[in-house]
Amino acid sequence: MLEYSEITPGRYIEYEGEPYEVLSYHVFRKQQRKPVNATKLKHLITGSVKEVSFHQSEKVNEAEVLTREIKYLYNNKGEWWFSEVGDPSKRFKLTEEAVGTGGKFLKQNSVVEIKMWGEKMVGLKLPIKNTLSAPKKARSAELRRLHAEERGKEKLPRGSTSEVFLTDSDC
Structure with missing residues (x-):
């Protein structure tokens, strides 16, 4: 008390x-x-x-809220599969509602913490840092766009360029 x-x-x-x-x-x-x-x-x-x-x-x-570490394995058809960190044979699934919107930032084999109140899961704590990458097509398209636009230059008709200076109020 x-x-x-x-x-x-x-x-x-x-x-x-x-x-x-x-x-x-x-x-x-x-x-x-x-x-x-x-x-x-x-x-x-x-x-x-x-x-x-x-x-x-x-x-x-x-309230007796316990935290424990689990490993994210994969998701399929709205089911998110996890296992215990030391024993991958002990697998269990969580629904998409239980995982929440943070589930889309999980990488396979990443370790997360869950909060348990009795036998019920009441929270999922994501890692503080996570390195994500874009698909190769998206990365190459972005690089092509950056190379095509030279910063601070405006292309004029007939291939000439001109220096352009913009302020925050112009945008």
Whole structure:
């Protein structure tokens, strides 16, 4: 059980039977009244944020949110397949809704962290850095476009060029 003053950012609490992450808090007093802890809580399952005030007499349970590392294998037909880092034979799948929009930035065999609340997955943490590359056709088309346009030069009729200076207000 957490006292009202122990509800600080980065902690996971159970409020109304659901898991929340504390985003911010502010303990204040109004005139001669008892202190109040005004917090912003993020629901771990839905992602919604709400403001809740905890009074001095209130206590909340700390949510047991565990993190573990898993390895992304591949995705097929809306199913994202992962395995445990040390044992690739223990595979499991997650739905596209569980992975979220960040799934399109995953590379095969990259290690990610998941947050578990009980037996339910409540979050997927992507790597901070990831090196992605474009297909060869897209890269060569971009290079051809860059070489065709010489920076700062405007092509005029009959093959002549002229220096052009643009400012931010011209664009």
